[in-house]
Amino acid sequence: MTGAATLPIIDISAEDADQAQIAKELVDAAIDYGFVYIKSRDISAEQIDGAFNVSRTLFDSPLEDKQRCKIEKNNQGWTGMHTETLDPKTQRVGDFKEGFNFGPFTNGKAIQPIPQNIEPHQAELAAFRDACHQLCRKLLLLFGIGLGANPPEFFSAAHDPDLPSGSILRFLYYPPPSRTPEAHPDDVRAGAHSDYGSITLLFRLRGQAGLEILEPRTGRWAPVPVDPPSTSKDDEDAAAPPPILVNIGDLLSYWTNGLLRSTVHRVAFPSEPEALAAGESTADPRYSVVYFCHPAGDTLLTPVPSQRVQAAGQNESETARIQGLGNNKKILTADEHLQMRLQATYLQMYGKGGGKE
Template identity: 75%
Template sequence: MTGTATIPIIDISAEGADQAQVAKELVDAAVEYGFIYVRNAGRDISTEQIENAFNLSRTLFASPLVDKQRCKIEKNNQGWSGMHTETLDPKTQRVGDFKEGFNFGAFENGKATQPIPQSIEPHQAQLAAFREACHALCQKLLLLFGIGLGVDPPTFFTAAHTPEQLSGSILRFLHYPPPSATPAAEPADVRAGAHSDYGSVTLLFRLRGQAGLEILESGTGTGTWAPVPVTPPGTENDAAPPILVNIGDLLSYWTNGLLRSTVHRVSFPTAPSSLARGESAADPRYSIVYFCHPTDATPLTPVPSARVEAAGSSGVRRGGDNSSNPHAERRVLTAAEHLQMRLRETYLQMYADGDAKVD
């Protein structure tokens, strides 16, 4: 591994910024890299909200096992998943991922619509507000993508992601135990297998000093794994690390592969060359993710953009959603159908009977 990942840093909320120029920079980054650091500075999601969310994550994962098991993940992609439940790269992984997660679906009137551990029940309104803030930031990004791609109308993407309708959008808490707590791990094992995300855009929140995330820089499946620093150069003095944004397979598929869905993983980095400066993998790793999806019934018909149309006519697919993936086949899917295919690949045991459907 040589050096850290090359990912642009973009401030989408800077006062007085030219929106068209910001949109162009955002699209260029999504086309070339598929990952973008978005400088937050508390303008879109407050530093306090992020800190509180991480505190709730620690509380949730410290809950008694029996309480977490009561909220076991279901085929609606909501609930708790324990160690090795997920297998994000089934073709190469010996065992499932070395992590546990909790997926939150929609909230109604500040209340969860699914079972949650008792330890966080008093904080449902806080979780609902954080999830809402994440979706609002995604809507801002999607509008900028519409502007930067010359979509007619530019609100094409935002109109398909209305929070009032059912969708696959998920707020996810993740906990990766430290290597000292996973002695069964072998050198080739990973904390989260190589994969590309499923939806439109993903927001990733991380804590300073916690290593592990790597991207496949070429995006072809044969390139070099490069660590993704939590705090890239130039953001060290920010109140919070920048939010990492990446393009999901659905948005790549929707834009004829123009926007790159980049393969990434979470490893057990140990060698100095696999660690960004000031980061370590010795401690537990926590991250928070918001996966933004269009409403379930949204047909993934071609995006009304000359640039997207040109990408389709070229026949070139890039990143995670390329021609080697069966779900990249060019036919009209709904957002729900696209998500169902990916969930079946990830939760092998849950769908082992071959007849299961995502609710």
């Protein structure tokens, strides 16, 4: 494979690990790339496999059952082909994918409409969603430590799981190119975008290519292998799920005046064979499981109290500028920022002028 993104791999659950060193490595990766692979024992292989199995069941549901659960303005529910337009400035049509967004569960039960065939899996989904949020809070604490935030819990405390937030567990399904013959050469499966929240956890399946990041240093699109090339290929690693890919979202970038990168990424259609990792293909259906972690909805997006962030200067991130979050603008809440991004994404729901305010 040529031209693949080279991202750090950090084991955050290693025995006798130095938390301060892990925190430093995470911050350095977030500054340089905005993406990092992590190895973690916080979410089991069984939980990850279970989530993908439920995802397959969900997307195999009858169309009318999925349509009954269509997405609402609370960002929960099913999205069909072309419902989302993640890059409305350049996309000819919406994304070539289906998605399903899960909001909070109460006592192991969904509080939103869900397809009938996944109702037996509600407790499993609730536990997986909770595990994702707790892993995010662990990472956010490490980011606070690495940045010298005062207090170190600045980020993690803002993500109290008992408070209402925009956090979403999302299942995604991308049909194989053979089922999207109407796609043009310049179309993409998911448009170029940065993520709307604080941090994102991405779970992928081996063999399924497609994710690309816009490299901050080179400005080129680079594929991100499911398994980083430097991962050892012993029996234990082969049996374990691929490492989790973590990326910085808009809010963590904004909170740090752009010190941490909210890197633009997309999911592309078939690439040249030499651009793919060994054993990976874009010819088959692609599934991914994503957890978008958001702070409590009423959290004010004020800069983190950190000398390192202050020393980095007052240059807000490119994402912040695009979204109108510069220092001379009104300080928004997390929910206000999320609504701005959703209005730009769901043109059918909000109208084509919905995201321009």
